Amino acid sequence: MKNRNQNKGFTLVELLVVMAIIALLLGLLLPALAKARATARQVKDQTQVKQIHQGWLTAANDSQGILPLPGEINRVGAVPGRGDIDEIQNNHGNLHGSMLGRGYVNAQIMVSPAEINAKVIPCATYNMNMIKPASDVYWDPGAGTGFKADLLIQSNTSYSTMPLDPTTRRKTEWKNTSNSRFAILGNRGPKAGAVTGDDYTNSKTLLIHGGTKEWDGNIGYNDNHIEYGRTSYPENVKPLAQAACSGGPADLVISTLSQDNIFKNDTGCQTGGKKNVDSVLWIQKTSSNTTSTGTTTLDIYSGSDFVSWD
Numbered sequence: 394m395k396n397r398n399q400n401k402g403f404t405l406v407e408l409l410v411v412m413a414i415i416a417l418l419l420g421l422l423l424p425a426l427a428k429a430r431a432t433a434r435q436v437k438d439q440t441q442v443k444q445i446h447q448g449w450l451t452a453a454n455d456s457q458g459i460l461p462l463p464g465e466i467n468r469v470g471a472v473p474g475r476g477d478i479d480e481i482q483n484n485h486g487n488l489h490g491s492m493l494g495r496g497y498v499n500a501q502i503m504v505s506p507a508e509i510n511a512k513v514i515p516c517a518t519y520n521m522n523m524i525k526p527a528s529d530v531y532w533d534p535g536a537g538t539g540f541k542a543d544l545l546i547q548s549n550t551s552y553s554t555m556p557l558d559p560t561t562r563r564k565t566e567w568k569n570t571s572n573s574r575f576a577i578l579g580n581r582g583p584k585a586g587a588v589t590g591d592d593y594t595n596s597k598t599l600l601i602h603g604g605t606k607e608w609d610g611n612i613g614y615n616d617n618h619i620e621y622g623r624t625s626y627p628e629n630v631k632p633l634a635q636a637a638c639s640g641g642p643a644d645l646v647i648s649t650l651s652q653d654n655i656f657k658n659d660t661g662c663q664t665g666g667k668k669n670v671d672s673v674l675w676i677q678k679t680s681s682n683t684t685s686t687g688t689t690t691l692d693i694y695s696g697s698d699f700v701s702w703d
Contacts, residue, residue, distance in 0.1 A: 434507040435602050435611070439621060441502040442552060442579055442613045448497035450569055450617060458569040460577075461497075462557060463487035463532075471529040483557040485677045489550050490532040490540030494524045505551035505580065509600045510703050516540050516549035543678040544701040551601075553581035553656070553674035556700075565633065565670050572615040574629055576655045576672035580610030582625050584702040586657025597703045612655065612674075626652045632659060633670040675700045 403411075452461045459465070464483045468476035492498045493516065500516040518538040524530060533539040541547045555577055557563065566575050583596035594605075603609035603623065612627060613619050620627065630653045653659065659671045678701050 431507075431602070434505075435609075435621060437506045438580070438602070439611045439619045441505065442611050443617060443619050444502050445492075445498055445552065446578060446613045446617050448492055452492065452495065452497050453569045460567045460569065461488060461492060462567065463491050464557075466491050467529065467531045473526050473529065478559075480559055481680050483559075483680045484542065485550065485554050485557070486540050486542035487532065487534075488554070488557065489542065490519070490534075493519060493540060494521065494532040500549065503550040503552070505601065507601050508551045509597055510544065510548075510551075512544060512546065512703075513548045513551050542676050544676060544703045548676065548701075550676070551581070552578050553676050554578045556658075556673060556675055556677050558680065561670050562673070566615060566672075570615050573618060574631065575615045575633070576612050576627065576630055576674060577615050579612035579619075579655075579674055581674065581676060581703075582608055582610065582656035586625055586654040588625065588654070592702075625654050625656050627655065630655060630672050676702075 449460045453459055456465070462478065462483060464479040464481070467479060467482050467487075468474070469479045470476035489498070489503060493500060493503075500519065504513060504515045519540060520533045520535060520538045523533045523535060523538070540549050542550055555562065555567065557567070566572060566577070580598070580601055582598050584592040587593040587596070593599075596608075598610075599605055599608055601610065602621075607623055608625060609621070609623050611619050611621050614629070620629065632653045653671045655672045655674050658673050
């Protein structure tokens with residue numbers, strides 16, 4: 394008589410069938426899971442871009458609608474709130490450092506959840522105790538503790554921002570214009586807006602949201618809306634033409650630009666004698682102006698020690 398309590402195990406064939414089914418399900422689910430995670434990172438990244446710009450807009454309410462400018466916060470001289478704009482203060486490290494010190498943003502939202510560069514990390518050493526406006530110190534300026542924006546060494550922000558130099562661009566758009574066609578910050582792009590060649594194909598920025606063939610990114614506009622796209626020529630963005638070119642340098646070229654590469658600085662005049670005022674998004678580690686009360690008004694930028702790329 395057979396023992397009814399005898400355990401009956403799986404046969405080898407049954408185990409192989411179960412394992413094959415599990416492998417098939419994993420093969421079907423893992424790509425979908427990876428896509429879902431990438432989408433979640435992109436959405437969170439989009440939210441962070443919006444929060445950063447919203448912080449700037451909040452700060453602008455205390456400055457006649459002008460977006461935060463480090464050289465206006467820490468002016469020439471030692472009297473708080475008085476003096477000329479100190480142009481040598483105007484770089485992105487100081488911009489984000491001043492906003493962090495004033496509580497308009499936090500260090501975590503400055504680094505994208507999709508960041509791929511190991512040199513970009515949240516600022517964990519910022520020293521709030523160094524901020525003493527009465528002593529003409531408005532953010533942590535420490536070399537080892539302050540906010541950094543240099544992709545070649547260390548950057549505490551993932552995002553590129555409009556350059557802060559004293560140009561037509563800054564006079565026109567570095568304020569609360571609610572302009573839905575002017576890009577003000579977003580994911581960074583290939584060097585100088587390259588769309589072909591080694592500067593494009595070797596750019597780490599292609600891997601932030603996309604693959605190795607195509608740039609993907611979130612772009613924030615001056616009306617605080619964010620768009621996700623796959624081109625450095627967003628359809629929504631076109632060069633503005635608001636400042637006359639009369640009296641400009643002789644080498645200005647005539648341009649009939651109908652599209653704007655948001656990672657390339659387009660200089661020159663449009664037909665009709667109007668200067669291009671285009672959207673440009675870079676990470677500016679130092680100011681290109683060498684004087685404390687600089688009077689430069691041309692949209693001209695200088696060298697690798699002004700902008701760093703990856």
